Amino acid sequence: MLLLRLILLNAFRHRLRAVLTIVGVAVALTAFGLLRTVLDAWHAGVEASSANRLVTRNAVSLTQPLPFAYKGRIRQVTGVDIVAAGGWFGGVYLDEKNFFPNFVVEADDFFKLYPELVVSPEEQKAFLSDRKAAIIGRKLAERFHWRIGDTVTLRGTIYPGQWPMTIRAIYKGARPDTDETVLYFHYSYLDETMKKRAPTRAGQVGFFMIGIRDATRAAEISKDIDALFRNSQAETLTETERAFQLGFVAMSEAILLAITAVSYVVIAIILAVAANTMAMSARERLGEFAVLKTLGFGAPALAGMLLAESLLLALAGTALAMAVLPPLAKGFAVGLAQYFPIFFVSPTTIMLQAAFGLAVGVLAAAVPAWRVSAVRIADAFRRIG
Amino acid sequence: MDRPLIEISHLSKSYRRGDQVIPVLSDITFDIAAGEFLALIGPSGSGKSTLLNCIAGIDSLDAGSITVGGTDIATLSESELAVWRSRHVGFIFQFYNLIPVLTALENVELPLLLTSLSAAARRDHALAALAAVGLSDRTDHKPNQLSGGQQQRVAIARAIVTDPDIIVADEPTGDLDRVSAADVMALLKRLNADLGKTIVMVTHDHKAAEAAHLVRELDKGELRVAP
Ligand SMILES: Nc1ncnc2c1ncn2[C@@H]1O[C@H](COP(=O)(O)OP(=O)(O)OP(=O)(O)O)[C@@H](O)[C@H]1O
Ligand SMILES: [Mg+2]
Numbered sequence: 001m002l003l004l005r006l007i008l009l010n011a012f013r014h015r016l017r018a019v020l021t022i023v024g025v026a027v028a029l030t031a032f033g034l035l036r037t038v039l040d041a042w043h044a045g046v047e048a049s050s051a052n053r054l055v056t057r058n059a060v061s062l063t064q065p066l067p068f069a070y071k072g073r074i075r076q077v078t079g080v081d082i083v084a085a086g087g088w089f090g091g092v093y094l095d096e097k098n099f100f101p102n103f104v105v106e107a108d109d110f111f112k113l114y115p116e117l118v119v120s121p122e123e124q125k126a127f128l129s130d131r132k133a134a135i136i137g138r139k140l141a142e143r144f145h146w147r148i149g150d151t152v153t154l155r156g157t158i159y160p161g162q163w164p165m166t167i168r169a170i171y172k173g174a175r176p177d178t179d180e181t182v183l184y185f186h187y188s189y190l191d192e193t194m195k196k197r198a199p200t201r202a203g204q205v206g207f208f209m210i211g212i213r214d215a216t217r218a219a220e221i222s223k224d225i226d227a228l229f230r231n232s233q234a235e236t237l238t239e240t241e242r243a244f245q246l247g248f249v250a251m252s253e254a255i256l257l258a259i260t261a262v263s264y265v266v267i268a269i270i271l272a273v274a275a276n277t278m279a280m281s282a283r284e285r286l287g288e289f290a291v292l293k294t295l296g297f298g299a300p301a302l303a304g305m306l307l308a309e310s311l312l313l314a315l316a317g318t319a320l321a322m323a324v325l326p327p328l329a330k331g332f333a334v335g336l337a338q339y340f341p342i343f344f345v346s347p348t349t350i351m352l353q354a355a356f357g358l359a360v361g362v363l364a365a366a367v368p369a370w371r372v373s374a375v376r377i378a379d380a381f382r383r384i385g
Numbered sequence: 386m387d388r389p390l391i392e393i394s395h396l397s398k399s400y401r402r403g404d405q406v407i408p409v410l411s412d413i414t415f416d417i418a419a420g421e422f423l424a425l426i427g428p429s430g431s432g433k434s435t436l437l438n439c440i441a442g443i444d445s446l447d448a449g450s451i452t453v454g455g456t457d458i459a460t461l462s463e464s465e466l467a468v469w470r471s472r473h474v475g476f477i478f479q480f481y482n483l484i485p486v487l488t489a490l491e492n493v494e495l496p497l498l499l500t501s502l503s504a505a506a507r508r509d510h511a512l513a514a515l516a517a518v519g520l521s522d523r524t525d526h527k528p529n530q531l532s533g534g535q536q537q538r539v540a541i542a543r544a545i546v547t548d549p550d551i552i553v554a555d556e557p558t559g560d561l562d563r564v565s566a567a568d569v570m571a572l573l574k575r576l577n578a579d580l581g582k583t584i585v586m587v588t589h590d591h592k593a594a595e596a597a598h599l600v601r602e603l604d605k606g607e608l609r610v611a612p
Contacts, residue, residue: 001504002487002491002495002498002504002507003498005491006484006486006487009487010486013486287482288482288485291478291484293443293467294441294443294476295470295471295476295496295499295543296467296468296470296471296472296496297467297499298467299463376444377438377443377444378435378443378444381478
């Protein structure tokens, strides 16, 4: 096909410029994809949470405890099904840089509340019947090569001392966005030890996880629970687990906004670069376009040729970016596992890459295509002649 | 007697630069018969290229009419003119104006993309046109692998490949040495004599003008038959 050959030859007439433009588009769209994947990872905790679960915490702040005694009263609120106490333990394994999240929970009710943590019945039984047992996520086990029966000692930061425990169970996530990097152990182990070491700090919990029967009544039930403790020593704030997670995320709202902005700025920059490439290439070939016009090629044909060239470059870059992003993200996922347990490229991100690649191709050609269509033959010859 | 192929009547054209009006062609009337070989001469800036461009339908007039084969081309829209040019006019330029990335054969084939010919037929036509200008052995050469004279012959092949009635040439030998120029003129003469093409040629070169049947001189926007 002569026409296709002409488009191809013209697109790569300045080989270096064409290759740089393709690489530029590829780098920009890859960066865009990575940034979006980081944002997705950030929000994954929120997405994974269930609308059927509420969290009650101290109204003052996340770090203030609540009395364990609240549990009985919360359970009496109409609509409440299960209540499990829990808390952020904040233990360190050997060194700060080995960070992973670790919580204490009331294990019995906790398993009922979190069916997405999948454990074999034998391991679950072994964990429940050992007061000093821990259950860990699959990815955490892989990271430290821990196996069932291993003893792990955490150094307390909030609760001083050494805390040895035995790994009795390893859970898997039922969904791809379930966090598999967490360690949970028994609230009773913490509380009984604290009774001996620092009795004033016993009988306290970080939060209550609450299962409700009807997600549509979440707001009402939350209000009822908080009403119970109004004007008491420790007022509560109850919200859906999703809102609770969002509270964590919201702290970094400014950063998220910045990342979002940068991801779009990258697209805008590459659009400018591609548009410049097309404008230069059209300007250099104005005489040739005038010749084609003279021969009888109409404005739509010339505009179409430029558009095809532009799309060729932009889509080559897009294809490169789409091929590079998933393996690159996999590499990042390994390196960032401790911060972003859920790090994978979503189909939306891939679709956005394709859409922006296409948009860059079309928009970059718009102005030069319009110029070339509008140019008057006699004027063009005068300029080159 | 047959009606002339090209009838130019009361053609005027001026350019505006700021609020200054520069008249280029004023009230020009003349005919060009079918099969004519006309040379337009005149001093630089006298409007030769402008007149040629008007006749070929790539520039617009201010007043008057140009009727070619019964069609008043001044009334055609831009896209109608494009179609008209592709069917009726072959173009030869001073600087050849070949597409540098395409081979000689592909350059000649280019205008045929606007016809309904099959790919094989297009190739055959293009090969025949290259043979007519004596370049059968250069089909796969790029323009920068050809001499100026060869490039101009490829351009002539491109101008005749669609079998147009009229060939317009603006200083076709202006960029060539004497031998190549003579080759090109011989070729144009043959196209006129053997194939009956009507040729309108602008030239500075008196040798070239000698090849024409008729020489008209343009001076200060007016036309007269040269002695
Ligand atoms: N677009 C334009 N704007 C203003 N003036 C123009 C324009 N095009 C042509 N002219 C003027 O019109 C006049 C005729 O130009 P034209 O190119 O037809 O001359 P020419 O006879 O072909 O000259 P040459 O032999 O140098 O090619 C010149 O004075 C030129 O400056
Ligand atoms: Mg001229």
